[in-house]
Every structure is written in structure tokens, then in C-alpha cells.
Amino acid sequence: MNLFLQQILNGLAIGSLYAIFALGYTLVFSILRVINFTHGALFALGAYATYLLTGSAVNPSGVLASLFSAFFGKPALPLALPFLVSLVLGACVAGLAGMLVERIAFKPLRDRGADPLLALVSSLGVSIVLVNLMQYLVGTEIYPFPDTVLGNLPRAINFGVPGKPVPVRTVQIVMFVVSMILVVLLTYFINATKTGKALRAVAEDTTTAYLLGINTDRLILLTFFLSGFLGGVAGTLVGLSVGINGPYFGIAYGLKGLAVIVLGGLGDIPGAVVGGFALGLAEAFVPAHYVAYKDAVAFALLFIVLLTRPQGLLGRAAVQKV
Amino acid sequence: MSPLLELHNLHVSYGGIQALQSINLAVSAGEVVTLIGANGAGKTTTLRAISRLVQARTGSITYNGRDITRARPDEVVRLGIAQSPEGRRMLARQSVLDNLRLGAYTRRDRAGIEADVAQQFKRFPRLAERRTQLAGTLSGGEQQMLAIARALMSRPRLLLLDEPSLGLAPLVAREIFAIIDELRAAGVTILLVEQNAGLALQHATRGYVLEAGQLTIEGPAQALLNDERVRRAYLG
Ligand SMILES: Nc1ncnc2c1ncn2[C@@H]1O[C@H](COP(=O)(O)OP(=O)(O)O)[C@@H](O)[C@H]1O
Numbered sequence: 001m002n003l004f005l006q007q008i009l010n011g012l013a014i015g016s017l018y019a020i021f022a023l024g025y026t027l028v029f030s031i032l033r034v035i036n037f038t039h040g041a042l043f044a045l046g047a048y049a050t051y052l053l054t055g056s057a058v059n060p061s062g063v064l065a066s067l068f069s070a071f072f073g074k075p076a077l078p079l080a081l082p083f084l085v086s087l088v089l090g091a092c093v094a095g096l097a098g099m100l101v102e103r104i105a106f107k108p109l110r111d112r113g114a115d116p117l118l119a120l121v122s123s124l125g126v127s128i129v130l131v132n133l134m135q136y137l138v139g140t141e142i143y144p145f146p147d148t149v150l151g152n153l154p155r156a157i158n159f160g161v162p163g164k165p166v167p168v169r170t171v172q173i174v175m176f177v178v179s180m181i182l183v184v185l186l187t188y189f190i191n192a193t194k195t196g197k198a199l200r201a202v203a204e205d206t207t208t209a210y211l212l213g214i215n216t217d218r219l220i221l222l223t224f225f226l227s228g229f230l231g232g233v234a235g236t237l238v239g240l241s242v243g244i245n246g247p248y249f250g251i252a253y254g255l256k257g258l259a260v261i262v263l264g265g266l267g268d269i270p271g272a273v274v275g276g277f278a279l280g281l282a283e284a285f286v287p288a289h290y291v292a293y294k295d296a297v298a299f300a301l302l303f304i305v306l307l308t309r310p311q312g313l314l315g316r317a318a319v320q321k322v
Numbered sequence: 323m324s325p326l327l328e329l330h331n332l333h334v335s336y337g338g339i340q341a342l343q344s345i346n347l348a349v350s351a352g353e354v355v356t357l358i359g360a361n362g363a364g365k366t367t368t369l370r371a372i373s374r375l376v377q378a379r380t381g382s383i384t385y386n387g388r389d390i391t392r393a394r395p396d397e398v399v400r401l402g403i404a405q406s407p408e409g410r411r412m413l414a415r416q417s418v419l420d421n422l423r424l425g426a427y428t429r430r431d432r433a434g435i436e437a438d439v440a441q442q443f444k445r446f447p448r449l450a451e452r453r454t455q456l457a458g459t460l461s462g463g464e465q466q467m468l469a470i471a472r473a474l475m476s477r478p479r480l481l482l483l484d485e486p487s488l489g490l491a492p493l494v495a496r497e498i499f500a501i502i503d504e505l506r507a508a509g510v511t512i513l514l515v516e517q518n519a520g521l522a523l524q525h526a527t528r529g530y531v532l533e534a535g536q537l538t539i540e541g542p543a544q545a546l547l548n549d550e551r552v553r554r555a556y557l558g
């Protein structure tokens with residue numbers, strides 16, 4: 001029973017994380033009708049940026065280590081920002097990189113009136129460049145966040161009663177709380193602010209958006225920033241939980257994120273959230289013995305859902321956008 | 323006095339296909355000018371060129387003494403040109419109220435915007451009743467009213483209307499044209515595109531006839547109504 005509760009709590013934590021990561025895809029997809037394949041790379045980028053901003057040291061196998069040593073006398077940035085500040089700034093780095101991705105991989109094709117599918121290929125290309133660049137800078141070794149990064153919070157928090165402990169790692173709770181805050185903020189932004197409504201207008205009909213005087217290019221840039229920001233936060237939170245497992249670790253999450261948005265029915269906020277929790281909970285119940293097959297669960301689940309409910313878990317017939 | 327809007331020798335093509343050729347058209351402040359022509363003549367393309375949704379291949383568009391041939395679509399709205407597009411193009415998943423407020427996207431004066439929303443609701447009481455409904459649930463006539471009201475929310479000096487009567491029952495179409503008369507009386511300058519030439523000419527001051535991408539006839543609306551060629555081709 002205790003194990004069951006623990007698994008649910010862990011599933012909720014990772015599920016909320018999948019949700020915000022998938023929302024990054026959703027935002028771009030709802031406006032441009034194309035998957036941004038750099039999302040996994042931005043996930044890794046956000047994690048590394050946060051790691052560096054906390055003042056943690058990089059491994060000598062990347063060039064960043066020698067650069068930092070030459071300038072700062074140690075293989076780290078000469079600062080040590082608190083974790084939450086680093087998280088936000090690191091996510092901003094991923095967001096700005098997302099804006100760059102839009103300008104390099106998406107806008108030139110859009111301006112030429114190319115098929116949106118082509119941007120899929122160009123973003124895949126930029127993604128490979130980004131991953132290789134990160135590898136060049138920081139190497140491929142795993143970077144665990146130092147134990148001290150959460151200050152003096154306990155390592156685990158007990159959700160059970162005395163005598164029947166249900167310990168959940170503090171990291172998982174941070175993951176859940178931060179993710180849910182972002183889901184709420186994003187929902188509010190999209191549904192209740194002028195800019196959010198304009199964004200929905202662009203998603204629904206770009207021509208109408210133009211006629212209303214909306215500068216769609218600017219809003220598309222904003223969308224890429226928000227998307228990259230969400231990806232960056234997700235990367236950091238995974239890094240905090242299991243360490244930053246090389247620049248490629250974003251790619252595996254990138255595929256899971258795709259599974260999540262397809263599960264959720266492609267395109268709106270509730271869909272991505274439901275898809276995220278579905279995947280997180282499903283994975284949490286993979287027996288420890290088969291943990292190596294966790295990723296296979298994601299795609300088995302996806303396959304089953306697609307066979308039985310091609311329109312996604314929430315079952316909307318037509319594709320909904322943000 | 324120079325006209326509010328002037329198209330000079332405008333050419334537009336889609337890919338290799340010429341849609342508009344040597345268009346010279348002017349609209350002066352206070353006028354209701356109508357552009358009539360058969361399906362596919364290039365009426366919508368003309369309005370899309372003015373709203374900067376399609377590029378002019380050659381020629382120029384001048385608005386209020388300013389060259390807007392290469393302006394961005396949102397700049398054109400800021401300068402005072404609004405369009406109610408063909409097919410209404412509602413934001414179907416947003417409420418009537420949000421559609422209206424987005425019409426004022428380029429404005430910053432909150433109080434003025436809310437006052438204008440109230441004014442539109444007074445002008446279109448049926449929209450007021452449905453203010454919280456999603457725009458996609460409105461009838462065709464109501465959607466057309468919302469499209470016009472939404473365009474007016476940017477406080478345009480020039481209103482472009484593309485086929486406002488298309489697909490509407492005659493009674494509803496007449497309601498829409500009554501609104502056009504009202505706007506004209508209020509001093510809004512209008513460029514009206516219509517397939518229903520008779521109705522359009524009855525409510526306009528001047529008219530142009532567009533045939534296969536070229537302007538062929540122009541003159542005061544009354545003269546066009548009596549023009550033999552116009553009568554045969556469009557009023558028959
Ligand atoms: N997006 C487009 N791509 C290619 N051709 C188009 C496009 N839009 C319109 N056309 C063509 O341009 C011509 C003018 O169309 P349009 O301006 O819509 O005419 P109207 O509004 O008078 O019915 C037509 O021959 C039409 O087929």
C-alpha cells in the first residue's frame with residue numbers, strides 16, 4: 001500500500017514534468033502546425049545553463065573547462081546563484097536559444113512560403129548542431145547537481161504516518177510544484193491576457209490575426225521563447241533528479257514529449273497535461289525489475305491509445321489549438 | 323484635396339498568374355466606393371493588397387499621403403485601415419466580446435476601448451445578447467455584424483468590406499447595408515467589394531467595375547446603375 005502511494009506520488013511528479021515539457025511542443029505546434037525538433041536540445045541546454053549558473057564545476061573533457069580555468073582560475077563560473085534563480089535564468093537561456101531557432105530554422109522557410117514539413121527537417125538539423133556544440137563545450141559525462149543545491153531542505157519528505165513512512169524525494173516535490181506553477185501561469189496567460197488571446201488568434205487564423213493588427217512574427221518569437229523556457233525548466237528538473245546525462249539526454253526526452261502530445265491529442269494545454277500524467281503514472285508502475293524498459297512503456301502506451309482512440313485521450317474529434 | 327487611398331498602376335500575381343493589372347483606384351475621405359465584378363475578377367485580391375496580405379509586384383499604394391506599398395499588415399491597421407474579410411473569418415473559439423476586444427488590439431486606451439465595445443453593442447443589439455458566446459456559434463448574419471464591429475474597433479478612417487452580403491438572406495443583407503449607410507453618415511470612408519452589384523451601387527457614392535483583373539468602367543454610382551454595359555453584365 002505504501003509502495004503504491006509512493007509510486008503514485010512519483011508518477012505525478014514525473015508526469016507534471018512531462019506535461020510542461022510537452023507544452024513546449026504544443027505551443028509551437030498550435031501556431032505553426034509543425035513539431036520543433038530542437039525542443040530536446042533546448043531541454044539539455046537549459047539544464048546545463050542552470051548547472052553553470054549555480055557555480056558548479058564542468059568536466060575537463062569539454063573546452064568550457066579550460067576557458068573557465070583560464071579566465072576565472074577554476075572550471076566554473078565565478079558566481080553561485082541560488083537554485084531557483086539559476087533555474088529561471090537557465091530557462092531564459094533556453095528560451096532565447098528557442099528564439100534563435102525560430103529565426104534560423106523556421107522563419108526563412110515560412111517567408112518563402114515553404115511547406116511547414118520542411119521546417120521539421122531544418123529544426124532537426126539545428127538540433128544536431130546544438131547537441132554537438134554542447135558536447136564540444138561540456139563533454140558527455142554525467143553532471144549531477146551538487147547535494148547542496150537545494151540548500152538545507154531535507155533529502156526526502158514523509159507523506160505517510162509515523163510507523164508507515166511514505167518517503168518521497170524532495171527533488172520530486174520540487175519538480176511537481178514548479179511544473180504545476182508553470183501550467184497554471186501558462187493557462188492564465190493564454191486564456192486571460194491580451195497577448196495570450198492574440199496568440200490564440202494567430203493559432204486559429206493567421207490572416208485574421210494580421211487583419212486585427214497583430215504582429216504575428218513577434219508573437220511567434222514569443223511562442224518560441226515560452227516553448228524553450230518550458231523545455232529548459234524541464235531539463236533542469238530532470239537534471240536535478242537524475243543528473244544531466246550528457247547533451248544527448250534531451251533527445252530521449254524529446255521523443256517522450258512527442259508521445260505525450262500525441263497521447264493528449266495534439267495541440268491544447270489540457271491535452272498535454274493529461275498526456276503527461278498518463279505517461280508519468282504508467283512509467284511509475286513499471287516494476288523495478290523491468291526498469292530498463294521504461295521507455296518502451298511510453299511507446300507501447302502510445303501505440304495502444306492510437307489504436308483505440310486515434311483522437312487522443314481527451315477525445316476531441318478535430319485538432320484543437322491552444 | 324488628395325484622396326485618402328490611392329492605388330497607382332498596381333499589379334499583383336499569384337505565382338506566375340496575374341491577378342491584378344494596372345489598377346488605378348482612388349477613394350476620397352467620406353466616400354463609399356464600391357468595387358464590383360464577377361467571381362474571380364480580383365476584388366478580394368485588391369483588398370488583400372491594401373491590407374498588405376499579398377505583395378504588389380509593381381505599382382504603389384498610398385494612404386493618407388503615405389506610401390504603404392511595402393508596409394507590414396499590422397502597420398496598416400495602426401495607420402487606420404481595417405478590413406472585414408471575405409468569409410467573415412471569425413475567431414470561432416473566442417467569445418464575441420474577445421473578438422471585439424481583439425479588434426482593438428492596436429489600441430492602448432482601455433476606457434476608450436470599453437466605450438467602443440458598448441457602442442458596438444448598441445449598434446448591434448444581437449451581438450450584445452451573445453457577448454459571452456463563442457463566435458463560431460453565431461449565425462451567418464451575426465458573424466457578419468461581428469466582423470464589421472470588430473473592424474470598427476480599431477477606429478479606422480478607412481473600412482474595407484469584402485462581400486458583406488455573401489450568403490445572407492435578403493432581409494439580413496439589407497440590415498447589413500443599413501449599417502453601411504449609418505457608418506457613411508458617421509463619416510467612415512468605405513471601400514466596399516460586392517458581387518451583388520445592384521445593392522452595392524444603391525448604397526455607394528462611386529463605383530468601379532473589375533473584369534479579369536482590370537478596371538473597365540468607373541463613375542458615380544448612379545451613372546453605373548444606368549450604364550447599359552453594367553446593367554447587362556451585373557444587374558440583369
Ligand atoms: N491564393 C491564391 N493563389 C493563387 N491564385 C489565387 C489565390 N487567390 C486568388 N487567386 C486567383 O486570383 C484571381 C482573383 O481572385 P479573387 O481576388 O479572390 O477574386 P474575387 O474576389 O473577385 O472573386 C482568381 O483567378 C483566383 O483564382
Ligand SMILES: [Mg+2]
Pocket residue numbers: 362365366367408485
Ligand atoms: Mg472575393
